[in-house]
Amino acid sequence: xxxxxxxxxxxxxxxxxxxxxxxxxxxxxxxxxxxxxxxxxxxxxxxxxxxxxxxxxxxxxxxxxxxxxxxxxxxxxxxxxxxxxxxxxxxxxxxxxxxxxxxxxxxxxxxxxxxxxxxxxxxxxxxxxxxxxxxxxxxxxxxxxxxxxxxxxxxxxxxxxxxxxxxxxxxxxxxxxxxxxxxxxxxxxxxxxxxxxxxxxxxxxxxxxxxxxxxxxxxxxxxxxxxxxxxxxxxxxxxxxxxxxxxxxxxxxxxxxxxxxxxxxxxxxxxxxxxxxxxxxxxxxxxxxxxxxxxxxxxxxxxxxxxxxxx
Amino acid sequence: xxxxxxxxxxxxxxxxxxxxxxxxxxxxxxxxxxxxxxxxxxxxxxxxxxxxxxxxxxxxxxxxxxxxxxxxxxxxxxxxxxxxxxxxxxxxxxxxxxxxxxxxxxxxxxxxxxxxxxxxxxxxxxxxxxxxxxxxxxxxxxxx
Numbered sequence: 001x002x003x004x005x006x007x008x009x010x011x012x013x014x015x016x017x018x019x020x021x022x023x024x025x026x027x028x029x030x031x032x033x034x035x036x037x038x039x040x041x042x043x044x045x046x047x048x049x050x051x052x053x054x055x056x057x058x059x060x061x062x063x064x065x066x067x068x069x070x071x072x073x074x075x076x077x078x079x080x081x082x083x084x085x086x087x088x089x090x091x092x093x094x095x096x097x098x099x100x101x102x103x104x105x106x107x108x109x110x111x112x113x114x115x116x117x118x119x120x121x122x123x124x125x126x127x128x129x130x131x132x133x134x135x136x137x138x139x140x141x142x143x144x145x146x147x148x149x150x151x152x153x154x155x156x157x158x159x160x161x162x163x164x165x166x167x168x169x170x171x172x173x174x175x176x177x178x179x180x181x182x183x184x185x186x187x188x189x190x191x192x193x194x195x196x197x198x199x200x201x202x203x204x205x206x207x208x209x210x211x212x213x214x215x216x217x218x219x220x221x222x223x224x225x226x227x228x229x230x231x232x233x234x235x236x237x238x239x240x241x242x243x244x245x246x247x248x249x250x251x252x253x254x255x256x257x258x259x260x261x262x263x264x265x266x267x268x269x270x271x272x273x274x275x276x277x278x279x280x281x282x283x284x285x286x287x288x289x290x291x292x293x294x295x296x297x298x299x300x301x302x303x304x305x306x307x308x309x310x311x
Numbered sequence: 312x313x314x315x316x317x318x319x320x321x322x323x324x325x326x327x328x329x330x331x332x333x334x335x336x337x338x339x340x341x342x343x344x345x346x347x348x349x350x351x352x353x354x355x356x357x358x359x360x361x362x363x364x365x366x367x368x369x370x371x372x373x374x375x376x377x378x379x380x381x382x383x384x385x386x387x388x389x390x391x392x393x394x395x396x397x398x399x400x401x402x403x404x405x406x407x408x409x410x411x412x413x414x415x416x417x418x419x420x421x422x423x424x425x426x427x428x429x430x431x432x433x434x435x436x437x438x439x440x441x442x443x444x445x446x447x448x449x450x451x452x453x454x455x
Contacts, residue, residue, distance in 0.1 A: 037373045037374040037409075038410075038411075039370060039371065039373075039409075039411060040411055040455075041411060041412065041413045041415075041416060041455055044415065047415040049413075049414055049415025049416075049418050049419075050414075050418065051418050051421060051422070079413065079414035079415050081413050081414065081415065081455070082415070154446065155446045155447065155449040155450070156446075156447065157442075157443045157444075157446040157447055158446075158447040201439045201440075201442055201443045201446065202439060202440050204435070204436050204439050243435075243439075244435075245435055246425065246435060
């Protein structure tokens with residue numbers, strides 16, 4: 001009994017040894033299989049570890065995205081182990097108006113994005129026509145939050161699943177009385193959106209679709225709700241960007257908007273853009289915009305300049 | 312019936328889109344676009360030199376036989392791009408798990424490879440077609 005046990009053990013040992021030898025034999029004799037030395041990565045809370053361009057630029061309301069449309073990406077260059085941040089300044093000059101915005105955004109562990117943006121809409125000559133005075137401005141503050149729900153726009157190149165994020169934008173306009181005078185129902189409101197972003201790397205292409213529930217008139221610049229509608233309406237937004245080089249992308253965006261005010265027809269927005277990533281700390285975006293009718297003025301077209309710094 | 316037809320159609324569409332999405336090497340077109348094994352060998356040499364000099368990841372190459380590493384990686388890229396070679400090393404999870412790589416470190420590898428491909432004048436779009444094949448490995452390689 002003891003002997004058969006010993007035999008069994010011996011044969012098991014021999015089997016194991018021959019299997020190990022067979023594995024060794026697969027490696028050429030001059031190259032022993034090596035084990036990488038076990039290590040731990042050094043923690044780096046501000047790692048700027050994402051690939052160039054993968055945090056997008058900053059859209060009109062302060063979220064990471066294109067120029068007009070929020071994307072599912074998280075701002076800055078922090079990976080899932082780190083914190084990233086960005087600050088932007090955007091200047092838009094239209095046929096009859098001027099819009100400026102500036103803000104900051106924080107990306108937490110490539111999961112959550114928090115942003116705060118201040119926007120100023122200058123009515124220029126039209127201000128006098130509307131009875132507010134020339135150069136009258138409407139200002140709004142926009143506080144945004146976005147959470148990446150699933151998928152990875154960049155790494156999941158073997159599946160069609162996009163990166164999907166949900167977000168909200170709480171907007172507070174500073175001109176309550178004047179907004180009511182033009183028919184708006186509220187001076188503040190919340191937009192809710194769902195974004196799906198996918199990089200088709202083999203084609204050097206990024207596609208994004210965003211669905212937004214909103215009551216905003218002209219992004220909130222002209223308040224929320226109106227005499228025509230004072231309910232949430234679903235809006236459709238899309239972006240396509242083609243990476244020409246690692247640093248430069250050209251693209252186009254489209255964004256539908258509600259039309260709540262009978263006194264001021266509102267159209268959809270469109271842009272074509274060129275974004276250039278100098279490095280992970282600086283990017284610039286140039287665009288041609290067609291924002292449609294705004295505050296009684298038709299066909300508001302013009303130029304968009306945006307600078308973004310961050311890490 | 313109509314519903315199942317629709318599902319079938321959708322599945323067929325997705326299946327047809329598959330190769331388009333990840334640019335899988337059905338032939339050796341991508342391999343030839345890179346200039347074959349000669350150029351891939353040079354790119355791997357150059358990328359490896361960058362990695363072992365990169366403060367972010369140089370310590371992951373301690374203990375590594377670089378000659379063997381370069382040959383295995385060259386085999387792997389040749390195979391991935393449709394060339395007549397076979398990668399015979401361990402799978403990506405097994406060969407990296409001890410390193411506890413994080414995403415920053417994985418991206419540092421991508422950046423070094425991109426710079427090497429730039430040096431050997433691989434067009435940006437061609438570079439991306441290789442990165443497409445490497446990107447999903449992030450799931451196996453990054454374990455932190």
